[in-house]
Amino acid sequence: MSAFDPSAFLPDDLLDRFRERAAVHDRDNTFPGDDLADLKAAGYLALLVPAELGGAGLGLAEASVLQQRLAGAAPATALSINMHLVWTGVAKVLADRGVDALRFVQEGAAAGEVFAFGISEAGNDLVLFGSDTDAAPQPDGSYAFTGTKIFTSLAPVWTQLGLHGLDTTSPDGPKLVYAFVPRTDAVVTRDDWDTLGMRATQSRTTELHGAVAPADRVVRRVDPGPNPDPIVFGIFSVFELLLASVYTGIARRALDLAVETAKKRTSKRTGAAYSQDPDIRWRIADMALAYDALPPQIAALTRAVDDVVPPDGRWFSYMSGVKHRAATTAKHIVDEAILVSGGSSYFTRSELSRLYRDVLAGLFHPSDPESAHSTVATAWLGPVEG
Structure with missing residues (x-):
């Protein structure tokens, strides 16, 4: 091959x-x-x-x-x-x-077709395990969704929105319903994306006013709460691993820019390139040591998903952990790259200035630091008693 x-x-x-x-x-x-x-x-x-x-x-x-x-x-x-x-x-x-x-x-x-991700809701820290969006079953097997989704990336261009909502009226309910709705008049996209960083994602708020997912686009009905259903496993693993990939890419670019700058900048005091300064060398080495751990972790976990390795009791902690490490490590590396590059990186024309703002978004995506630590603590210590 x-x-x-x-x-x-x-x-x-x-x-x-x-x-x-x-x-x-x-x-x-x-x-x-x-x-x-x-x-x-x-x-x-x-x-x-x-x-x-x-x-x-x-x-x-x-x-x-x-x-x-x-x-x-x-x-x-x-x-x-x-x-x-x-x-x-x-x-x-x-x-x-x-x-x-x-x-x-x-x-x-x-x-x-362009598929968008409509899971996040303001104040819903249950994420995949619950929803404030109402999923109303219809006689023909379709579902009408009413609620508000936040951080809907691809907002100006998506053609299908994958989402979840809670069905509280069916006899076997409550059930979390995963489905896809097309862009219709029942979907309102607010023009409210004006953020510190990641501005081009245009991850606008999406209002659902009885938006209908046809019966053949209703893909899963599962019990609320932690669930072994394949769709929960699939969303969690793919979402976390691809997020980790994005922030690892930012980390690599910041490291490359720091190396490039260190080779170009010259000390007035010594006349030597900054790449020869022991403090700069230590700082870049520290960045590289942190970065080098990320790609192998992501590669091992993505291969495990591709190879259909059965998940064990630690799987969710592996996925949330690698996303958390990628996001926090990338932020650390961008911080260090700015210190290596000096005052020029403070100007908005600097690529590092943009990376500095972009990388902050990593702290807000699920799993956020609190959720990641809770997941890992449960994996190692068991659930909180009482």
Whole structure:
């Protein structure tokens, strides 16, 4: 089998264009529609779709490498497309385990559909285990969803919104219902995305006013709370691993910029390049030591998902842990890169200035630091008593 070549999907010249555009979209608070068009042309929307369905037939491990590479050029573009890749990744995870409920996602992605991720809700720290969105069953097997979703990346362009809501009226309820709704008049997208960083994701608030998911787009009904159902496992694992990939890509770019700057800057005091300064060398070594731990962890976990390794009792702690480590390590590395680069990085024209703002978003995605620590504590100590 030939080695995977990320440049076949993301060549250097394309990444250079993405990087140039990233500064403009960040400044203007606009969605990178031009990036999306290029990614579509490169077959990126169907990376995880089987070749027999018109996709690239890649695994989660290869998609992770590509997302790290893309995030190094345009973090917000990578984070946006992440949410589409989550659903195609979940479709692959389920199909690999004998569940064909999301075949329409695979076929849709190959045909150019854009899938958005409608799970997050304000104040809902249950995330996958509960929902404040009402899912009302209809006589024809469809569901009407009413509620508000936040942080809906790809807001200006998505064609299908994958979401969940709570059915409290069915005889076997309550049930969490996972389904997909098309963009209709029953879906209102607020123009409210004006944030510190990751501005080009345009992750706007989405209002659902009886938005209907057809019966054939209702993919799962599960009990609320922690659940071994494949869709919960699929969403959690793919979401966490691809998020970790994006922030690992940011970390690598910050490290590369720090190395580049250290080689170019010259000390007035010694006349030598900063790369020869022992304090700068120590700082960059510290950054590299932190970064080097991330790609192997992500590679091992993505391969385990691709290889259908049965999850054990620690699986959720592995996934939340690697996302937490990637986000916090990336922030540390960007902080250090700014110190290496000096005062010029304080100007908004500096790429590091943008990375500094972009990387902060990693602390807010599930699993946030509190949730990650709670999950890992439960894995090691058992649940809290009482």
